[in-house]
Amino acid sequence: MREVSDNRVFDRKQIEQKTAFPVLGTIPREPLGNNHHLLGQLPFSPPKSLKDILRWQPFRESIDIVYENLRLLNSYKSLTVTSAIANEGKSTLICGLAASAARRHQKVLIIDANLRLPYLHQEFDILNKNGLSDWLAGRIKVPTIHPISLSGESIHLITAGSKTADPIKLLSNPRFTQLIKNLEQKYDLVLVDAPPVIGTVDSIKIASCCGGVIIVSLINNVKLSELVEATNLLSKFNLIGVVANDSKESPKERKQEFLLPSKNNLN
Numbered sequence: 552m553r554e555v556s557d558n559r560v561f562d563r564k565q566i567e568q569k570t571a572f573p574v575l576g577t578i579p580r581e582p583l584g585n586n587h588h589l590l591g592q593l594p595f596s597p598p599k600s601l602k603d604i605l606r607w608q609p610f611r612e613s614i615d616i617v618y619e620n621l622r623l624l625n626s627y628k629s630l631t632v633t634s635a636i637a638n639e640g641k642s643t644l645i646c647g648l649a650a651s652a653a654r655r656h657q658k659v660l661i662i663d664a665n666l667r668l669p670y671l672h673q674e675f676d677i678l679n680k681n682g683l684s685d686w687l688a689g690r691i692k693v694p695t696i697h698p699i700s701l702s703g704e705s706i707h708l709i710t711a712g713s714k715t716a717d718p719i720k721l722l723s724n725p726r727f728t729q730l731i732k733n734l735e736q737k738y739d740l741v742l743v744d745a746p747p748v749i750g751t752v753d754s755i756k757i758a759s760c761c762g763g764v765i766i767v768s769l770i771n772n773v774k775l776s777e778l779v780e781a782t783n784l785l786s787k788f789n790l791i792g793v794v795a796n797d798s799k800e801s802p803k804e805r806k807q808e809f810l811l812p813s814k815n816n817l818n
Contacts, residue, residue: 669711682712
């Protein structure tokens with residue numbers, strides 16, 4: 552009766568059954584004290600800032616499981632992180648994955664490729680100039696790479712850059728694909744923060760340039776039809792799996808989420 556009357560995603564089993572993609576991990580549910588723009592509706596506590604969330608132990612443990620599952624499946628040099636709709640937690644997930652990889656002595660770079668609604672530069676108090684869009688438009692010779700600190704770990708960031716009236720034109724520039732390939736040679740992991748899938752073609756173009764794609768799904772928020780549509784659109788671009796956000800599962804259940812790698816996917 553609930554499925555007939557309400558099309559929202561309610562748990563990870565529903566994701567696996569309806570999308571045919573594995574759940575790479577679940578993020579624990581905790582009440583928010585306020586509404587933080589970057590976090591959207593992320594249910595992490597304490598909610599005051601991204602730095603607070605990255606220090607919260609349940610979040611770190613959950614993100615570590617996601618990262619280890621990615622390593623079990625394959626050795627990805629570049630990943631697109633997106634969601635079906637807005638405010639599902641992709642920007643916070645991407646920062647958590649970057650910190651998790653850096654704790655394992657990986658050299659990590661984040662690219663804010665959300666040219667329509669960039670935000671990461673605000674979170675890290677960086678001027679959003681000489682970024683990705685400026686380089687793709689040919690206004691600068693190289694995009695500026697900013698050193699940032701995530702939970703005590705050193706990460707690099709390329710901001711989205713100046714606003715543009717035609718994001719897909721810039722993202723379709725062959726230079727973007729070449730940029731990803733060049734950065735894969737310099738970094739152990741390149742994480743690309745992409746816009747939501749539904750409503751634009753930006754994420755599809757970004758995903759075509761990276762080694763793999765993961766989708767964040769906010770439980771009790773995103774509709775199942777929206778998630779299925781997003782996975783269908785990205786399935787041809789090496790969609791690895793889904794991260795279930797706002798999970799009610801117990802810590803004991805979460806610690807048993809490690810995926811069983813196939814014989815062909817072992818590192």
